[in-house]
Amino acid sequence: MPTRRRALLVILMLALLAAASIVLSLAVGSLAVSPAQLGAILTGEDVGLAGEVVRGLRLPRALGAFACGGLLALAGALMQVLLRNPLADPYVLGISGGAAVGALTAMMAGLALAFINLAAFAGAFAAMVLVFGLAHGDSSWTRTRLLLTGVIVAAGCGAGVALILSIAPEQKLRSMLFWLMGDASHITNPWPALAILALGLAAVLPFARELNLLARGDVLAGSLGVVVPRLKRVVYVLASLFTAVAVTTAGSIGFIGLVVPHLVRLAVGNDQRLLLPAAALAGGSLLVLADTLARTVVAPQQLPVGVLTALLGVPVFLFLLSRQSGRHA
Amino acid sequence: MNTPLLETAALDVAIGGHTVCRSLDWRVMPGESWAILGRNGAGKSTLLSTVAGLREAAGGTASIAGMLVAATPPRELARVRGYLPQRSHDPFASTVLETVLVGRHPHLGRWDWESRADRRIAEQALAEVGLAGFEERDVQTLSGGERQRLGFALLLAQAPRLFLLDEPLAHLDLNHQVGQMELLAKRAAAGAAIVAVLHEPGFAARYCRHALLLFGDGSWLAGATADIVTAENLTRLYGHPMRLLTGAPHPVFIPE
Numbered sequence A: 001m002p003t004r005r006r007a008l009l010v011i012l013m014l015a016l017l018a019a020a021s022i023v024l025s026l027a028v029g030s031l032a033v034s035p036a037q038l039g040a041i042l043t044g045e046d047v048g049l050a051g052e053v054v055r056g057l058r059l060p061r062a063l064g065a066f067a068c069g070g071l072l073a074l075a076g077a078l079m080q081v082l083l084r085n086p087l088a089d090p091y092v093l094g095i096s097g098g099a100a101v102g103a104l105t106a107m108m109a110g111l112a113l114a115f116i117n118l119a120a121f122a123g124a125f126a127a128m129v130l131v132f133g134l135a136h137g138d139s140s141w142t143r144t145r146l147l148l149t150g151v152i153v154a155a156g157c158g159a160g161v162a163l164i165l166s167i168a169p170e171q172k173l174r175s176m177l178f179w180l181m182g183d184a185s186h187i188t189n190p191w192p193a194l195a196i197l198a199l200g201l202a203a204v205l206p207f208a209r210e211l212n213l214l215a216r217g218d219v220l221a222g223s224l225g226v227v228v229p230r231l232k233r234v235v236y237v238l239a240s241l242f243t244a245v246a247v248t249t250a251g252s253i254g255f256i257g258l259v260v261p262h263l264v265r266l267a268v269g270n271d272q273r274l275l276l277p278a279a280a281l282a283g284g285s286l287l288v289l290a291d292t293l294a295r296t297v298v299a300p301q302q303l304p305v306g307v308l309t310a311l312l313g314v315p316v317f318l319f320l321l322s323r324q325s326g327r328h329a
Numbered sequence B: 001m002n003t004p005l006l007e008t009a010a011l012d013v014a015i016g017g018h019t020v021c022r023s024l025d026w027r028v029m030p031g032e033s034w035a036i037l038g039r040n041g042a043g044k045s046t047l048l049s050t051v052a053g054l055r056e057a058a059g060g061t062a063s064i065a066g067m068l069v070a071a072t073p074p075r076e077l078a079r080v081r082g083y084l085p086q087r088s089h090d091p092f093a094s095t096v097l098e099t100v101l102v103g104r105h106p107h108l109g110r111w112d113w114e115s116r117a118d119r120r121i122a123e124q125a126l127a128e129v130g131l132a133g134f135e136e137r138d139v140q141t142l143s144g145g146e147r148q149r150l151g152f153a154l155l156l157a158q159a160p161r162l163f164l165l166d167e168p169l170a171h172l173d174l175n176h177q178v179g180q181m182e183l184l185a186k187r188a189a190a191g192a193a194i195v196a197v198l199h200e201p202g203f204a205a206r207y208c209r210h211a212l213l214l215f216g217d218g219s220w221l222a223g224a225t226a227d228i229v230t231a232e233n234l235t236r237l238y239g240h241p242m243r244l245l246t247g248a249p250h251p252v253f254i255p256e
Helices: A004-027 A035-042 A049-082 A095-108 A113-135 A143-167 A170-181 A191-215 A218-223 A228-250 A256-268 A272-296 A305-328 B044-052 B074-080 B096-107 B116-128 B144-158 B174-189 B201-207 B231-238
Strands: B006-015 B018-028 B033-038 B059-064 B081-084 B162-166 B193-197 B210-214 B220-224 B242-245 B252-255
Touching (some): A049 A228, A095 A170, A113 A143, A218 B081, B018 B210, B018 B220, B033 B201, B044 B059, B074 B096, B174 B193, B174 B201
Antiparallel strands (some): B210 B220
């Protein structure tokens, strides 16, 4: 059971980790930048090409990746509470599927990046409204109904994606696949996602203790004073919004939303007051590091970051899980 | 102390359109212990969750400590009445102490964290149900009976004046069944009111001064246990001939 002081300490440490990961991603790359140079660039003194690269390319990309990782981890943690299912992730209810259908349709039509993003968000929003409307149909809002509706909508979107991929012209396939795996290289403006991350955290933290109760069941939460249907609606809308913003910004990056909440839970426990901000910071840091690797490990070629999040996340998660089961035995 | 802790007026309770309890007028005063008896599916749990404010009534009203249940914010209700649900499962790992501290939720402000005083209350509640020393155990490793006592400790930490208990003796060994009922009797003696769904009429007769019998067809009978928990009424209640054994120190009913 964390005390408030310990929680603040953990968050402070994760914030330092986040800052360190961003600094690292700014310094590393085909054009190496020294720490001294970096200081000069960030304080606004232009240092020629290095300044251009860092401020114009690496900084937006790093901040965007941080925001997406944070949003996905936050959405994943919320979905796991909402569905009371440790296997839930931000994509389980079809949000990313809707976004993928939107984005790929726009790519197919050869639209500009801005329109691809717009189409992705529209697709995510449509999926969210569809699942919400169908699951809410008889106002019972049971978890099974929500989960089933979401899984079916996701399956439908998956079929749509497969259809588009199979009829898409050869030269568009690569960018489509990168989008599907998640790719931070297109991020030019990270501020909307960062703002949503900050506002989103501010919106969920006041409810964090109520979420602790919701994770233990509707009846218990209701009997201890939580207005359960309202809280579930708020959590659903926020988690969907976070997911939609993240996939619109960087495609459907896998694993962050499922694995990071579990990593954090194994490390600091399941108190949402600590878990939610910690997951946001850890998810953001992890994605920044993964994206830095993705653009340097086989440079000059770039990997889609989604491949790396899975490659990094799986072993770390399995290690923590085995340590956990050892402690119980 | 003269306000009833629980009062219903012409309360109807229905399950799937079938009325299981019709026009219930019922008062539970501070210090009273009530047993709810009835067959499976007679609506015992449904009635309990309805008066707890967790389910809408089909008609009539229920009040807790003078507050209309349907019109009172859940948080305010939670400071006065505690509700022990039938066994729930825990999808996430959590320690025993964390679980008990959940009971303090209605007493904490939005930004409060559990204080040292809350912790003491939780530890004392664990000690009362015989789970002292279990604080750091994962709830997922507890046995059914331990989980049941943990749920009861959570309720003690919540410190309500009205205890609504859905099968508080389920999964418990005989010694813990007696322990649990005596713990409840102590709370009643301190001015709380107890309402418990029970399956054993002998326990109802021994520990509860009052009983509410639900016959499942909408009819009900409420009153002093000594008057209404009789072999005759139990025979009608369970649809099976029941007999009172004489000579035992406590009433014992056995099916014929």
